[in-house]
Amino acid sequence: MTVSDQHIEAPGVEVPSLETIQEEERRYALSQWQLMWRKFKRSRMGIAGGLLVAAFYLIAAFANFLAPYGGDQRFIEYLYAPPETLRLDRQTGLYVNALETTFDKETLKSIYVMSSKTKVPLKFFIHDQPYKLLGLIETDVHLFGSGDSRYPIFLLGSDRQGRDMFSRIIIGSQMSLTIGLLGVFLSLVIGSIMGVSSGYYGGIIDNIMQRMIEVIRSFPTIPLWMALSAALPQHWPPQLVYFSITVILSFIGWTWLARQLRGRVLALREEDFVLAAQLAGADDRRIILRHLIPSVFGHIIVIATLAMPGMILAESALSFLNLGLRPPLISWGVLLQEAQNLETIRHYPWLLMPAVFISAAVLAFNFFGDGLRDAADPYSQQ
Amino acid sequence: MLAFILRRLVGMIPTLFLVSVLTFIIIQLPPGDFMSSLAANVGTSGSSMDEATVQNLRHQYGLDQPAYMQYIKWIAGFPRADFGYSLDWKRPVKDLIMGRLGMTLLLSLISLVIMWCVALPIGIYSATHQYSLSDNVLTLLGFLGLSVPDFLLGLVYMAIGIFVFNVSVTGLFSQDMETAPWSPQKVMDLANHLFWPALILGAAGMAQLIRIMRGSLLETLGQQFITTARAKGLKEQIVINKYAVRVAINPLISVMGMQLPNLISGATVLGIVLSLPTIGPLFYRALLSQDMYLAGTMLLFISLMLMLGNLLADIALAWVDPRIRLE
Numbered sequence: 001m002t003v004s005d006q007h008i009e010a011p012g013v014e015v016p017s018l019e020t021i022q023e024e025e026r027r028y029a030l031s032q033w034q035l036m037w038r039k040f041k042r043s044r045m046g047i048a049g050g051l052l053v054a055a056f057y058l059i060a061a062f063a064n065f066l067a068p069y070g071g072d073q074r075f076i077e078y079l080y081a082p083p084e085t086l087r088l089d090r091q092t093g094l095y096v097n098a099l100e101t102t103f104d105k106e107t108l109k110s111i112y113v114m115s116s117k118t119k120v121p122l123k124f125f126i127h128d129q130p131y132k133l134l135g136l137i138e139t140d141v142h143l144f145g146s147g148d149s150r151y152p153i154f155l156l157g158s159d160r161q162g163r164d165m166f167s168r169i170i171i172g173s174q175m176s177l178t179i180g181l182l183g184v185f186l187s188l189v190i191g192s193i194m195g196v197s198s199g200y201y202g203g204i205i206d207n208i209m210q211r212m213i214e215v216i217r218s219f220p221t222i223p224l225w226m227a228l229s230a231a232l233p234q235h236w237p238p239q240l241v242y243f244s245i246t247v248i249l250s251f252i253g254w255t256w257l258a259r260q261l262r263g264r265v266l267a268l269r270e271e272d273f274v275l276a277a278q279l280a281g282a283d284d285r286r287i288i289l290r291h292l293i294p295s296v297f298g299h300i301i302v303i304a305t306l307a308m309p310g311m312i313l314a315e316s317a318l319s320f321l322n323l324g325l326r327p328p329l330i331s332w333g334v335l336l337q338e339a340q341n342l343e344t345i346r347h348y349p350w351l352l353m354p355a356v357f358i359s360a361a362v363l364a365f366n367f368f369g370d371g372l373r374d375a376a377d378p379y380s381q382q
Numbered sequence: 383m384l385a386f387i388l389r390r391l392v393g394m395i396p397t398l399f400l401v402s403v404l405t406f407i408i409i410q411l412p413p414g415d416f417m418s419s420l421a422a423n424v425g426t427s428g429s430s431m432d433e434a435t436v437q438n439l440r441h442q443y444g445l446d447q448p449a450y451m452q453y454i455k456w457i458a459g460f461p462r463a464d465f466g467y468s469l470d471w472k473r474p475v476k477d478l479i480m481g482r483l484g485m486t487l488l489l490s491l492i493s494l495v496i497m498w499c500v501a502l503p504i505g506i507y508s509a510t511h512q513y514s515l516s517d518n519v520l521t522l523l524g525f526l527g528l529s530v531p532d533f534l535l536g537l538v539y540m541a542i543g544i545f546v547f548n549v550s551v552t553g554l555f556s557q558d559m560e561t562a563p564w565s566p567q568k569v570m571d572l573a574n575h576l577f578w579p580a581l582i583l584g585a586a587g588m589a590q591l592i593r594i595m596r597g598s599l600l601e602t603l604g605q606q607f608i609t610t611a612r613a614k615g616l617k618e619q620i621v622i623n624k625y626a627v628r629v630a631i632n633p634l635i636s637v638m639g640m641q642l643p644n645l646i647s648g649a650t651v652l653g654i655v656l657s658l659p660t661i662g663p664l665f666y667r668a669l670l671s672q673d674m675y676l677a678g679t680m681l682l683f684i685s686l687m688l689m690l691g692n693l694l695a696d697i698a699l700a701w702v703d704p705r706i707r708l709e
Contacts, residue, residue: 157684226669231412358531
C-alpha cells in the first residue's frame with residue numbers, strides 16, 4: 001500500500017468523491033433551463049400537478065368530442081335526472097340501468113327509478129350533435145354515448161332543463177380554464193412591461209408607476225371586481241362580456257407581477273452582464289428584451305402559474321353571484337348558479353359537481369406552481 | 383416609532399384621495415343612474431313612472447349635476463361623517479353601514495385569530511416532523527383548503543346546518559335571540575354563529591400560513607445559532623419554541639398585511655351566501671341597484687380598512703423583529 005492511496009482526512013472535512021466532482025462539473029455545463037428541469041423533476045407534487053393541468057387543458061381542447069351531448073341539448077323527459085352509475089357485465093360491457101320515470105301526483109315532480117330490466121349499453125364513437133373539433137374540423141363523432149335518444153346517459157345527472165351535467169361541465173371547462181389563462185396573459189403583458197421598465201429606468205417613471213400600483217392595490221380584490229363587473233351593461237353580447245371579465249381580472253393581477261419583477265430587475269440592473277451589454281452599445285430596448293426579460297422569465301412563469309388559481313376562483317365566485325359570465329355561456333361558475341338555492345342542493349346535490357372540478361383545477365395549479373417556484377431559482381442549493 | 387406611524391398616516395392621505403376618485407369613477411361606470419334603474423324596475427312591475435317624475439327626482443337628489451360636482455358634494459361630507467344618502471333605502475349611508483362595517487371587521491379579526499391559532503402549531507409540527515406521514519397529510523389538507531372556493535364551503539355549511547342539524551345557520555343570531563337584549567347567552571349565541579363562518583373564511587389563509595411557517599422554520603432550524611443552542615444542551619422544546627419559532631415567525635407577520643385584504647374580500651362573498659349582516663349583502667344590492675353613494679362609501683371604507691391593516695402589520699413586524707429599521 002502506497003501513501004498516495006490513502007486519504008488524509010481532517011476531522012469534519014468531507015472529501016468529495018470523484019463522482020460528485022464529475023457530477024458537479026457536469027452541473028456547471030448545464031443551461032439555466034436544464035437546471036430548472038432537473039430541480040422540478042424532483043418535486044413529485046409538482047409533476048403530478050403539472051400533468052393534471054395538462055390533462056385539464058386537453059379535456060378543454062377536445063371538450064366537444066369528450067362530451068356525449070351538446071352543452072344546450074335538452075332532454076325534456078329527464079329533468080333533474082340523478083347521476084347514473086356505470087356498470088360492467090360480461091355480455092353488454094359497460095352499461096347503465098335505464099331511468100324509468102314515474103310521476104308523483106302530489107308534488108308534481110318526476111321520480112326516477114333505475115330499473116335493472118333495461119340495460120343501456122355504452123357505445124363508443126357514436127354520431128350525435130355536430131360540432132367543430134378544435135374549432136376547425138366539422139364532425140359529429142362523440143367519444144361515447146348511448147346512441148339512443150330515448151335513453152340518454154347522464155353520468156353526473158341532468159339539470160333543471162334536462163341538460164347533461166357531465167357534458168356541460170366538460171364544455172364549461174373551456175370558459176373557466178381559458179378565462180384564467182387570458183387574464184393571466186394580459187396581466188403578464190402589462191405587468192412585465194410596467195415592472196421591468198419601472199425597475200430599469202427608476203426615477204420619476206418608477207415613482208408614478210409605484211403610486212399607481214399602490215392605489216390599485218388599496219382596493220380589496222373581490223369587491224373591486226364586483227363593482228367593475230356590475231358596470232357591464234346587461235345587453236352586451238356574451239363574447240364581449242367574456243372579454244371584459246378577463247380585462248377586469250387582470251386589472252388587479254398585473255400589479256403583483258409588476259411589483260415582483262421590479263424588485264428582480266432592480267437587483268439585476270447592477271449585474272455585470274448588464275453593464276457589459278451597455279458598454280457593447282446595446283440600447284435600452286435590447287437590454288430589456290434580450291437580457292433582462294429572459295433572466296426573469298422563470299419568475300414570470302412561476303408568478304403566472306400561481307396567479308391562475310385566483311383567476312379561476314374569481315371567475316366562479318363572480319359568475320356564481322350573477323356578476324360574471326352569464327348563460328348562454330357555460331362555465332363552472334355559471335353552472336353553479338343553478339345551485340344557489342338550498343332546496344335545490346337538498347334535492348339535487350349533483351348540481352354542486354362543478355365545484356369539484358373547480359377545486360381540482362385549482363389544486364393542480366397550486367401543486368404545479370409550488371413545484372415550479374422551487375425550481376425557478378436553480379442556482380440555490382437545496 | 384410614533385414618528386413612523388404618523389408619517390405613514392400622512393402618506394396615506396394622497397393615496398386615499400386617489401382611491402376615492404377612482405371609486406367614484408367606478409361606481410359611476412354603469413350606464414344610467416339609480417333613477418333609470420328604478421324607472422326600469424317600476425316599469426316591469428306594471429305601473430310606470432313618467433319622464434317628468436324621473437327628472438324631478440333626479441334634480442331633487444342632485445343626479446342631474448355634472449359628475450365632478452357630485453363627487454365634491456359627496457367627499458366634502460366625509461369630515462362631518464356625512465357619507466351621502468342611500469336612494470334605495472331612503473336613509474343616510476352612515477346609519478346603514480356603521481354596524482355592518484363593525485361586523486365585517488369582527489368577523490375578519492376572529493377569522494385571523496382562528497387562522498393563527500390553528501396554523502402556528504400545525505406549521506411547527508409539520509416542520510419538526512418533515513416528510514413524515516402526518517406532515518404529508520397536513521400539507522395535502524392545507525392545499526385542499528386553498529383550493530375549495532369559500533362560497534362553496536359556505537353553501538355546504540348552510541346545507542349541513544339545515545338538513546343534518548335542522549338549525550338555520552344564516553345570520554348572526556338565533557331567531558329567539560335576535561331581539562333579546564344583550565346578555566351572556568346572546569354573546570354566546572353570536573360566538574356560535576360567528577365561529578364557523580370565520581373558520582371557513584380563514585381556510586385559504588390558514589393553508590398559506592401553515593406552508594410559510596413550515597418553510598421558514600425549516601430554514602431557521604438549519605442555522606448556526608440553533609446548533610449552538612443544542613450544543614449548549616438546551617431541551618429541544620426550548621430550542622424550538624424560544625429560539626427557532628421567534629425568528630421563523632417574521633415572514634408570517636409580513637404576510638398578515640396581505641391576508642387582511644383577502645379576509646375582507648372573502649367576507650364579502652361569504653356574507654352574501656350566508657346572508658350575514660356584514661357589508662357583503664348590502665354592497666351587492668347597492669351595486670345592482672346603482673345606489674352609488676352607498677356602494678361608493680362602502681368600497682372606500684373597505685379600502686381604508688385594508689390600508690390600516692397593512693400599516694398595523696408593518697408596525698407588528700417592526701415590534702417583533704428589532705432588525706427591521708423604520709424609515
